[in-house]
Amino acid sequence: xxxxxxxRNEEEARRIEEMKRxxxxxxxxxxxxxxxxxxxxxxxxxxxxxxAVIVLGLLTAVTLFGAWGYMMLKGLGLAGxxxxxxxxxxxxxxxxxIGISHAGTxxxxxxxxxxxEFRRPFTRAAELMTTFGLAAAGLYPLIHLGRTxxxxxxxxxxxxxxxxxxxxSPLLWDFFAINTYLIGSTLYLYMPLIPDLAMxxxxxxxxxxxxxxxxxxxxxxxxxxxKHLQKGIQIFAWxxxxxxxxxxxxxxxDFAVSMKLGWxxxxxxxxxxxxxxxxxxxxxxxxxFTVRATTKNMRYFIRPEHFDALGKLLLIISLSWAYxxxxxxxxxxxxxxxxxxEILKFYMFGDIAPVWWTMVTCNFFIPxxxxxxxxxxxxxxxxxxxxxxxxxxxxxxxxxxxxxxxxRNRFPFDWGWYEPRLVEVSxxxxxxxxxxxxxxxxxxxxxxxxxxxxxxxQHSHTWRRIGRAILPAVSDLESLD
Amino acid sequence: xxxxxxxxxHTKWVMVIDLDRCNGCGACVTACAMENxxxxxxxxxxxxxxxxxxxxxxxxxxxxxxxxxxxxxPTMCQQCSNAPCEPVCPVYATLHSxxxxxxxxxxxxxxxxxxxxxxxxxxxxxFNWFDYEWPEPLNFQLNPDVTVRRRGIMEKCTFCIQxxxxxxxxxxxxxxxxxxxxxxxACAQACPTEAIVFGNWRDPNxxxxxxxxxxxxxxxxxxxxxxxxVIYLAGGRHEF
Numbered sequence: 113x114x115x116x117x118x119x120r121n122e123e124e125a126r127r128i129e130e131m132k133r134x135x136x137x138x139x140x141x142x143x144x145x146x147x148x149x150x151x152x153x154x155x156x157x158x159x160x161x162x163x164a165v166i167v168l169g170l171l172t173a174v175t176l177f178g179a180w181g182y183m184m185l186k187g188l189g190l191a192g193x194x195x196x197x198x199x200x201x202x203x204x205x206x207x208x209x210i211g212i213s214h215a216g217t218x219x220x221x222x223x224x225x226x227x228x229e230f231r232r233p234f235t236r237a238a239e240l241m242t243t244f245g246l247a248a249a250g251l252y253p254l255i256h257l258g259r260t261x262x263x264x265x266x267x268x269x270x271x272x273x274x275x276x277x278x279x280x281s282p283l284l285w286d287f288f289a290i291n292t293y294l295i296g297s298t299l300y301l302y303m304p305l306i307p308d309l310a311m312x313x314x315x316x317x318x319x320x321x322x323x324x325x326x327x328x329x330x331x332x333x334x335x336x337x338x339k340h341l342q343k344g345i346q347i348f349a350w351x352x353x354x355x356x357x358x359x360x361x362x363x364x365x366d367f368a369v370s371m372k373l374g375w376x377x378x379x380x381x382x383x384x385x386x387x388x389x390x391x392x393x394x395x396x397x398x399x400x401f402t403v404r405a406t407t408k409n410m411r412y413f414i415r416p417e418h419f420d421a422l423g424k425l426l427l428i429i430s431l432s433w434a435y436x437x438x439x440x441x442x443x444x445x446x447x448x449x450x451x452x453x454e455i456l457k458f459y460m461f462g463d464i465a466p467v468w469w470t471m472v473t474c475n476f477f478i479p480x481x482x483x484x485x486x487x488x489x490x491x492x493x494x495x496x497x498x499x500x501x502x503x504x505x506x507x508x509x510x511x512x513x514x515x516x517x518x519x520r521n522r523f524p525f526d527w528g529w530y531e532p533r534l535v536e537v538s539x540x541x542x543x544x545x546x547x548x549x550x551x552x553x554x555x556x557x558x559x560x561x562x563x564x565x566x567x568x569x570q571h572s573h574t575w576r577r578i579g580r581a582i583l584p585a586v587s588d589l590e591s592l593d
Numbered sequence: 594x595x596x597x598x599x600x601x602x603h604t605k606w607v608m609v610i611d612l613d614r615c616n617g618c619g620a621c622v623t624a625c626a627m628e629n630x631x632x633x634x635x636x637x638x639x640x641x642x643x644x645x646x647x648x649x650x651x652x653x654x655x656x657x658x659x660x661x662x663x664x665x666x667p668t669m670c671q672q673c674s675n676a677p678c679e680p681v682c683p684v685y686a687t688l689h690s691x692x693x694x695x696x697x698x699x700x701x702x703x704x705x706x707x708x709x710x711x712x713x714x715x716x717x718x719x720f721n722w723f724d725y726e727w728p729e730p731l732n733f734q735l736n737p738d739v740t741v742r743r744r745g746i747m748e749k750c751t752f753c754i755q756x757x758x759x760x761x762x763x764x765x766x767x768x769x770x771x772x773x774x775x776x777x778x779a780c781a782q783a784c785p786t787e788a789i790v791f792g793n794w795r796d797p798n799x800x801x802x803x804x805x806x807x808x809x810x811x812x813x814x815x816x817x818x819x820x821x822x823v824i825y826l827a828g829g830r831h832e833f
Binding site: 186187188189193194196198199256257258259262263265266275276277278279280281283284287315366369371372427518521522523524525526528 | 619638641642643644649652653666668677681682683684685702703704705706707708710711712714715716719720721722723724744745746753814817821
């Protein structure tokens with residue numbers, strides 16, 4: 113145990129203090145104290161928080177549901193889409209939100225499976241992004257329909273006319289992939305939450321106690337229960353990964369299986385996944401900064417080391433994105449097909465060029481040049497800004513792919529141009545408000561920090577003296593079942 | 594005789610458009626709109642790119658100065674045998690008719706994903722962005738044989754399937770085959786230069802069959818493998 117380690121001299125004591133300040137998992141605190149810290153944060157329903165919830169709720173109601181209802185009543189023509197650009201901002205935002213939803217699973221499942229210790233304090237914050245990101249994304253396939261009130265025709269249900277949905281259509285694959293992912297990731301969010309809900313139940317009163325008690329499913333913390341939980345999380349962590357990869361691959365197939373030049377690209381599957389991770393991980397740093405700045409006691413749990421780790425991850429993913437982008441762009445251009453060349457020329461020099469260059473700058477040049485700097489990665493507000501910049505870049509990428517490719521067709525007579533109109537902008541803005549609204553609500557209801565996972569991490573970290581050096585060592589508790 | 598049970602040799606309707614004869618007058622566009630209750634969207638919306646025309650005249654300029662030429666390509670749904678619009682629809686609103694070998698659009702089934710329109714290499718499909726009205730007295734000229742479409746659904750050229758049906762029923766009642774030239778879509782009927790000819794490909798003596806034998810015959814974007822059923826006869830300098 114780290115607390116039992118005794119330094120031999122002042123030099124060693126200073127070194128240990130330094131490392132404790134740096135690493136959460138070495139900075140051991142008693143379980144009860146951490147529980148209290150998290151519960152204090154959860155129950156901190158200040159006036160500012162209430163104000164934020166009301167404002168975000170009203171904005172969601174008006175800009176999202178108000179505008180959507182108005183558009184349903186009048187017709188899709190209120191949006192700016194027109195022949196030949198039949199898909200616009202709705203599909204762009206759909207792909208964007210699906211991308212955001214990828215970070216949660218990536219951070220918690222992949223980093224969990226690979227036992228990346230730095231993940232521990234923020235897995236839940238990232239998983240919540242997945243769930244709420246999907247809630248926002250899931251609306252778009254309904255919003256963009258010409259007849260939203262008939263959306264259930266996409267579901268296979270028995271009916272007297274023996275009508276069945278078309279299993280060859282990628283939109284149907286989407287429908288099932290998104291639903292599978294939503295259910296799977298929500299369960300995966302819920303499972304590690306159970307011990308923390310039980311902790312919250314034992315430390316709260318009134319309505320909170322009742323709700324937490326209900327959600328904690330009678331968790332008592334017996335060894336048997338822990339064993340089952342660990343096993344379940346292990347299984348889910350492995351099982352959710354292919355689901356996560358399949359979702360964004362299938363979203364990319366919406367484009368890649370078509371005959372549309374600029375869409376019909378074999379690299380779209382992995383390209384979209386890496387893009388999703390880029391925007392998702394960037395969004396995690398935005399969320400972590402916001403949580404750290406607005407929630408009590410979070411400075412203990414979320415430290416510069418975590419932004420540092422996210423920054424390294426982001427750097428690798430940004431470079432990978434550039435690799436896929438290069439493959440997609442250069443090889444299509446090299447093929448020399450006339451229409452493709454027109455499309456690529458349109459991207460680089462045409463009306464859409466500002467968006468295209470924004471994409472390249474924000475996705476590659478800015479993160480690719482800045483993230484090498486350790487100081488930069490360890491400055492939370494800089495990582496917050498970078499997260500926003502990268503997400504602007506990824507929004508631009510989807511905008512170029514969806515509307516840019518549709519603007520240039522095989523016959524020059526069918527060339528077009530698209531500009532979003534107020535209703536579309538309002539609805540897209542509204543889904544951002546919805547995401548913030550749900551997240552703000554959840555931040556004062558669910559323990560944002562998985563306390564038991566942090567504690568587990570702190571237990572597994574010990575000090576070792578090797579010669580004259582003192583080093584932290586990690587024992588593997590998770591596999592000791 | 595057309596029959597849908599798959600045992601009989603059924604008809605395969607094709608269209609031949611002679612680009613040498615097309616002078617771009619636009620009568621076909623108008624006739625199509627009249628016959629098929631194609632909505633009027635108004636000047637502004639049409640200029641914005643919301644025109645509902647099932648049939649459009651692609652216009653291209655060639656050359657310069659005295660050599661300047663204009664070319665028209667009347668383009669409608671090419672009724673592909675291997676249609677890209679069909680597999681992408683999640684609800685089978687766009688599907689293939691076995692009997693006529695035509696791409697059907699089932700208006701009542703369409704939920705408006707607009708995926709079919711994106712996947713059409715000919716950009717032949719139009720979408721009902723709003724509920725459109727026919728101001729009096731235009732409502733009196735609505736064709737009772739054709740459904741009026743509401744907002745939020747896709748539509749496109751049907752090869753005037755109501756006329757095909759009518760001709761087939763007439764022939765059946767009289768106990769004969771549909772004779773060549775009996776079925777005329779509105780565009781073909783209205784064309785003053787007879788640039789558009791319609792008929793049954795399976796009839797070896799039909800006019801379409803004879804015209805399509807021309808060395809000027811080509812199909813739009815044939816290399817895509819969509820197997821269109823509209824055959825064009827190249828116009829202009831015949832360098833094709």
